[in-house]
Amino acid sequence: xxxxxxxxxxxxxxxxxxxxxxxxxxxxxxxxxxxxxxxxxxxxxxxxxxxxxxxxxxxxxxxxxxxxxxxxxxxxxxxxxxxxxxxxxxxxxx
Numbered sequence: 296x297x298x299x300x301x302x303x304x305x306x307x308x309x310x311x312x313x314x315x316x317x318x319x320x321x322x323x324x325x326x327x328x329x330x331x332x333x334x335x336x337x338x339x340x341x342x343x344x345x346x347x348x349x350x351x352x353x354x355x356x357x358x359x360x361x362x363x364x365x366x367x368x369x370x371x372x373x374x375x376x377x378x379x380x381x382x383x384x385x386x387x388x389x
Contacts, residue, residue: 296338298348310348312338329355 296318301309314322325336335354340347356362 298338298340298351300348310351312351325353329353 296315297313299311301311303309328334329336333355335352338348338351338353340349342349
């Protein structure tokens, strides 16, 4: 896997995680264990380079617990200030 983050300089960050096909089954297995056993697991850094993401913990929430993230498999979302209209359309395949 490969991870990095993006500082939006607004108090918010983006986290990017790339995964190889060969790693997908292990992630799915870990998610199944999380669902069935209420355990947690980590995506940990190899600590190569000067800085980056050290650790991402994936844990179980109760159904009634508040959420502040959602799974979104739509395309990327950009602020108009970040990209001009032509660049936004290119990113969205228009």
